[in-house]
Amino acid sequence: MAEPLPPRRAGVLRRLGRHRTATAGAAILAAFVAATVLAPLVLPHDPNEADFDRVLQRPSAAHPLGTDQLGRDLLTRVVYGARVSFLIGILAVALSAAIGVPVGVISGYQGGRVDIAVQRVVDLMLAFPGFLLALTLISVLGVGVTNVIASVGLATAPTYIRLVRGVALSIASQVYIEAARAVGVPEARIIRRHVLPNCLPPVIVQSTLQLGAAILTAAGLGFLGLGVRPPTPEWGTMLGEGQTYLFSSWYIATFPGVAIFLTVMAFNLLGDGLRDALDPRMKLG
Amino acid sequence: MSSLSHYVLRRVGLALPTLFGVTLVIFLMVRLIPGDPARIIAGVQASDEEVTRIRRELGVDRPIAVQYARFLSRLLQGDLGLSAVTRAPVLEEIGLRLRPTGLLAFSSTVVATAVGLAAGVVSATRQYSILDYLVMTVALCGVSIPVFWLGIMLMLVFSVYLHWLPAGGYGGAAHFVLPTLTLAAFSIAIIARMTRSSLLETFNQDYVRTARAKGVRRPAVILRHALKNALIPIITVVGLQFGALLGGAILTETTFAWPGMGRLLVNAITARDYPVIQGVVLTFAVVFTVVNLAVDLLYAYVDPRIHYG
Numbered sequence: 001m002a003e004p005l006p007p008r009r010a011g012v013l014r015r016l017g018r019h020r021t022a023t024a025g026a027a028i029l030a031a032f033v034a035a036t037v038l039a040p041l042v043l044p045h046d047p048n049e050a051d052f053d054r055v056l057q058r059p060s061a062a063h064p065l066g067t068d069q070l071g072r073d074l075l076t077r078v079v080y081g082a083r084v085s086f087l088i089g090i091l092a093v094a095l096s097a098a099i100g101v102p103v104g105v106i107s108g109y110q111g112g113r114v115d116i117a118v119q120r121v122v123d124l125m126l127a128f129p130g131f132l133l134a135l136t137l138i139s140v141l142g143v144g145v146t147n148v149i150a151s152v153g154l155a156t157a158p159t160y161i162r163l164v165r166g167v168a169l170s171i172a173s174q175v176y177i178e179a180a181r182a183v184g185v186p187e188a189r190i191i192r193r194h195v196l197p198n199c200l201p202p203v204i205v206q207s208t209l210q211l212g213a214a215i216l217t218a219a220g221l222g223f224l225g226l227g228v229r230p231p232t233p234e235w236g237t238m239l240g241e242g243q244t245y246l247f248s249s250w251y252i253a254t255f256p257g258v259a260i261f262l263t264v265m266a267f268n269l270l271g272d273g274l275r276d277a278l279d280p281r282m283k284l285g
Numbered sequence: 286m287s288s289l290s291h292y293v294l295r296r297v298g299l300a301l302p303t304l305f306g307v308t309l310v311i312f313l314m315v316r317l318i319p320g321d322p323a324r325i326i327a328g329v330q331a332s333d334e335e336v337t338r339i340r341r342e343l344g345v346d347r348p349i350a351v352q353y354a355r356f357l358s359r360l361l362q363g364d365l366g367l368s369a370v371t372r373a374p375v376l377e378e379i380g381l382r383l384r385p386t387g388l389l390a391f392s393s394t395v396v397a398t399a400v401g402l403a404a405g406v407v408s409a410t411r412q413y414s415i416l417d418y419l420v421m422t423v424a425l426c427g428v429s430i431p432v433f434w435l436g437i438m439l440m441l442v443f444s445v446y447l448h449w450l451p452a453g454g455y456g457g458a459a460h461f462v463l464p465t466l467t468l469a470a471f472s473i474a475i476i477a478r479m480t481r482s483s484l485l486e487t488f489n490q491d492y493v494r495t496a497r498a499k500g501v502r503r504p505a506v507i508l509r510h511a512l513k514n515a516l517i518p519i520i521t522v523v524g525l526q527f528g529a530l531l532g533g534a535i536l537t538e539t540t541f542a543w544p545g546m547g548r549l550l551v552n553a554i555t556a557r558d559y560p561v562i563q564g565v566v567l568t569f570a571v572v573f574t575v576v577n578l579a580v581d582l583l584y585a586y587v588d589p590r591i592h593y594g
Contacts, residue, residue, distance in 0.1 A: 131529075135554070240433075257431060
């Protein structure tokens with residue numbers, strides 16, 4: 001049987017549950033996850049199988065979202081596309097957190113030369129505006145799922161470093177940290193017991209918002225033809241291909257975009273809700 | 286020397302090493318790709334003589350520091366090399382596209398600032414009204430919508446069905462409408478949100494209450510007292526938006542077949558034309574750094590309360 005949650009965390013969940021827009025975001029995401037899990041059972045078509053007798057068909061009972069230029073069922077491809085987009089988003093965010101959290105903690109807690117060196121590198125990375133950094137990395141690494149994850153993950157790492165450094169910096173100057181040091185608590189233990197737990201709430205909020213942003217960036221790369229290789233169903237790539245047929249078949253470019261839009265909005269809603277729930281003092285207006 | 290000019294010097298002094306670092310990153314970029322840098326820079330269709338010439342130019346047998354010094358000295362003379370595809374000087378290729386991108390970025394910034402400010406003021410002055418919820422809902426959509434999809438949907442409605450506006454290309458004012466709206470959407474949303482929360486904060490300040498108490502009319506209070514003081518965080522956001530706007534321009538230009546820097550970059554990446562990629566990325570980074578610097582300086586100028594030690 002599951003243990004009851006400690007009071008503080010239970011409070012967070014309760015506040016989150018009461019947050020209407022956050023609940024809506026969570027519901028949209030749950031629907032997408034359920035659809036991708038159930039897809040093989042419910043959807044009769046193969047996402048990648050071309051059928052040249054059914055090319056560019058309008059939405060109908062047999063194909064609710066229509067078919068694309070190769071006669072593939074768009075509903076099936078949009079649903080399978082969620083797998084690809086969610087996978088890229090989660091792994092990219094995991095990568096940037098895996099780099100950003102330790103580097104940020106060390107930079108903020110240690111201070112001194114390490115901090116200055118890290119901040120110079122971060123300044124340098126932030127001199128390339130957001131999407132451009134991911135695009136530049138892709139131009140060096142080449143296309144494909146792994147490289148998209150690496151590019152998007154690396155491009156957002158500076159944001160995490162800045163965020164975590166700020167928290168670590170403010171914790172490091174607290175009196176209780178000084179007290180812990182004075183009684184001889186090892187530095188590693190201070191970081192584990194005091195600094196990291198304080199970094200967790202902002203990192204959770206940031207990661208939720210970043211999941212939407214990462215999916216958006218990956219879709220942008222796909223749209224430019226620099227993301228996941230076809231025929232893998234990926235929303236951005238599908239949209240880019242669909243633009244070619246915009247004048248005759250509006251549905252190909254429309255529905256993958258709706259999917260991206262809903263997903264990103266859901267992560268934004270959930271992220272804003274989490275911020276309110278984790279830190280009630282920050283709630284504005 | 287006044288503390289302001291001291292601050293200006295210090296801030297410029299901080300931007301210079303960043304720009305220097307940017308050139309180092311761009312230099313190393315090509316060398317991180319496995320293979321012969323000369324072959325990579327020359328492009329796939331280049332002849333052996335061409336590759337040999339570039340190898341000599343790069344001095345790949347020399348130490349990497351010497352190679353970088355050469356790269357930098359050429360750069361300072363405006364020599365960005367030749368495009369691997371067109372064999373035209375990269376500087377010339379960029380020169381042709383600067384204007385379309387500059388105009389698009391400028392028109393989008395103007396629209397985003399005007400619409401974002403107006404929407405934020407409306408929202409804040411009628412907090413919790415239907416209008417406020419409407420503006421905030423549209424703003425939420427604005428930050429979540431993929432810029433390229435918004436562009437395609439606008440194209441679908443206004444070009445494919447209504448035939449009101451051209452579906453793409455570069456030319457007169459009509460060509461600017463859809464790309465400008467597309468590119469401005471995200472920034473409008475961010476500026477509207479920031480204006481709203483920043484204004485709401487100033488409404489609680491003593492000087493606003495005093496102005497109201499002494500009978501200053503509402504529009505005057507909002508414009509002259511509240512908005513003026515709310516401007517500082519708004520300026521910061523407008524400046525930060527410029528970076529997002531440059532990124533969005535790459536996608537917007539591709540959507541609307543706009544002959545700018547973004548499309549040049551995307552085509553260069555597809556063709557593996559590394560001299561052009563290096564040149565465009567460098568230009569974007571320099572412009573972004575300079576704009577950030579300008580915003581920081583403007584900030585110091587607008588807010589006399591802050592001491593920059």
